Amino acid sequence: MKDVSFDFDLIIVGAGPAGFACAYELKNPNLKIAILDQGTFPRDKICGDALSADVVNQLYRMDQALGEKFENFAQKIDSHGVRFVAPNHTSLDINYQNPNHGNAAGYISKRLDFDYFLIQKIENQPNVKIFQTEKVLDISRSLDGIEVKTNKRQLTAQMIIGADGAHSIVNRKLGNIKIEKDHYCAGIRQYYEGVTGFHKDQHIELHFYKELLPGYFWIFPLPNGQANVGLGMLSSEVSKKKIDLKKALADLILSKPHLKDRFKNSIALEKPQGFGLPIGSKKRPISGERFLLLGDAASLIDPFTGEGIGNALRSGRIASEYIVKAFEKQDFTSHSLKLYDNMVYHKMWNELRISRQMQKLLRYPKLFNFVVNKANSNSSVRTLLTSMLDNVDLKRELVKPGFYVKLLFGG
Structure with a gap:
């Protein structure tokens, strides 16, 4: 390799949880890092805003002090369980088991606040420079390195990380993940205030209405008496049934008797906001020469729940290990970086696969009704x-016919 001068060693596109985790884990290696984000923090990210126990555990695994700071973070509420509403409108409240850390197994926090909390933890990191309102327009790769063109400048580096979400330009320019409607969800979110009827322990709610299966309608309580309301469906089902998601959201709130009462004195705080969810229902190439894909850009969203923040943080943690090895060996080949793919799927594929199978079971509403009633x-x-x-091993039982036979006969 000829002697080349770079602006940075590493460019991370996207300053959400995945990009943050990657940069935070690289605070000690002697690498000069640029983080590019097209937003200005605090900035919104269309999402369900629920933070699972795994999110908290990932923060603690990165740094005990980081986890403790999050536990003291004010812009969140504790959530101690989940309410499932079956297609027959029967509800089931399940409390989370005791968490490993803190006072709650889950939390809910607007991404406006949570992502801002995260980026503040790296904004003074000596080896990191954060560029906000920096939209990446083009990426080119050569034998010597990476060149990134933004709306403001051109930057060079030896390696680039795609942590830039569902519509990742890093994937579009360098990767090979295509949008497949059967492995992609369409979602819509709307913030409200004044929604009533939440569980006293602030359970998140997943409503599995027959007309949405294998998707669901959600209501998540938020701080300050607000709520995150929305729905998500497989894109293939949206196309097949020709569903207008905005209309479907409004119709559900107005037509379902148990929702009408809860929303009768509520106020919508915004127009419905649409977003895409590339779900982890198949293995995909998430690396290549001089690049890695993280989080949503790597399609690591849980197919059943739609949750992606925990896997985004985990992928950032894993990526940091292989970035360090690449720079130590000065080996940025696709063959070498493929080890990152192997480790991500070693850690995540079992649960992603089971979640995909659970998603398929949602096509049988009578089965869902039976389990909830039981x-x-x-x-x-x-x-x-x-x-x-x-428990992933126990969750595997849910996709076995024998589990339902035992329930049927009282086993």
Whole structure:
């Protein structure tokens, strides 16, 4: 390789959880890092805003002090469980099991606040320079390095990280992940205030209406009496059924009797906001020569729940290890960086695969109704479902026919 001078060693596109985690984990290696984000913080990110126990655990794994700072972060509320509403409108409340850290197994925080909390933890990191309102327009790769053109400047580096979400330009220019409607969800979010009827322990709510399956309608409580309301569906189903998501959202709130009462004195705080969710329902190439893809850009969103923040943080952590190795060896080849793909799927694929199978089960609303009814009438079944929320091995039982045979005959 000829002697080339670079502006930075590493460019990270996207300053959300995945990009943050990658940069935070690289605070000690002697690497000069640029982070580019097209927004200005604090900035909104269209999302459900729920933060699972895994999000908290990832922060603690990165740094005990970071996890403790998040526990003291004011712009969030504790969430101690989940309410499932079956297609027959029967509800089931399940409390999370005791968490490993802090006072709650889950939290809810607007991404406007949560992402700002994260970026503040790296804005003074000596080896990091953050460029805001910096939209990446083009990326080119040569044998010697990477060149990035933004709306303001051109930058060069030896390596680039795509942490820039569902519509990643790093993937579009360098990667090979295509939008496939059967592996992609369309979502819509709208903030409200004045929604009533939440569980006393601030459960998140997933409503599985027959007309949305295998998707769902959600209501998540937020700080200051607000709520995150929305729905998500497989893009293939949206196309097949010719569904207008904005109209569907409004119609559900107005037509479902148990929702009408809860929303009758509510106020919409914004117009419905649409977004895309590339779900992790198939393995994809998430690296190549001189680049890695992280988080949503790597399509690591849980197919069943739509949750992606925990996997975004985890992918950032994993990426940092392979970035350090690449610079130590000065080996940025696709063959070498493929080890990152292997580790990501070693850590995540089992749960992603099971979640995909659970998503497919949602095509059978009578089965969902049966499980919810059984859990409401049998405390042992309810306890088992509680354990399944966090235990991948137990969750695997949900996709086996034998599990439902046992429920049917009282096993």
